[in-house]
Amino acid sequence: DTAVSQTPKYLVTQMGNDKSIKCEQNLGHDTMYWYKQDSKKFLKIMFSYNNKELIINETVPNRFSPKSPDKAHLNLHINSLELGDSAVYFCASSQELAGFDEQFFGPGTRLTVL
């Protein structure tokens, strides 16, 4: 069974559209994250939720809105997509936010905005 899963794996869409990426973890972790990895492979944290509560909210356009319906799910909705949003988006989870807890990453969603 996949520990952290994301759907869809690939997403190709037009500028201006609204899209969502879903993430689920079956590890029983309390903390979930969204990361963006751009074309230069730089991985940057966007959001972190702990027990459905937003903990980390980096400087991200408010077109990006995370939603955590429960501890096992953290979805990412993006409004009015722009060319610069093209990237690979990774979801991750860990038991805690602090300390040496390992983060487990999903396989990524490759978003291409045309």
Added chain:
Amino acid sequence: RKEVEQDPGPFNVPEGATVAFNCTYSNSASQSFFWYRQDCRKEPKLLMSVYSSGNEDGRFTAQLNRASQYISLLIRDSKLSDSATYLCVVKYSSASKIIFGSGTRLSIRP
């Protein structure tokens, strides 16, 4: 200056060689340190955490130098399967910030 900096490489070394790379961080409040490995078109995976006293896991040794604010990763007897990008990760003590370095590409040749 970036908060976490790594030499992007690529490091191209023969199989069996020893290779080391560093990662520097700028904020002394940083508390937890890690090395993650990312294969091409795959997700990052934890390679090892980095503890104050340094730690070893098989062919891999990680060190932390708080005075000079850097962590290092040493790979001995490198294998072809070690080819990947190695990401340095720094967490701040408040746990409200997690920063990934831009990665060091390592390529092991036969």
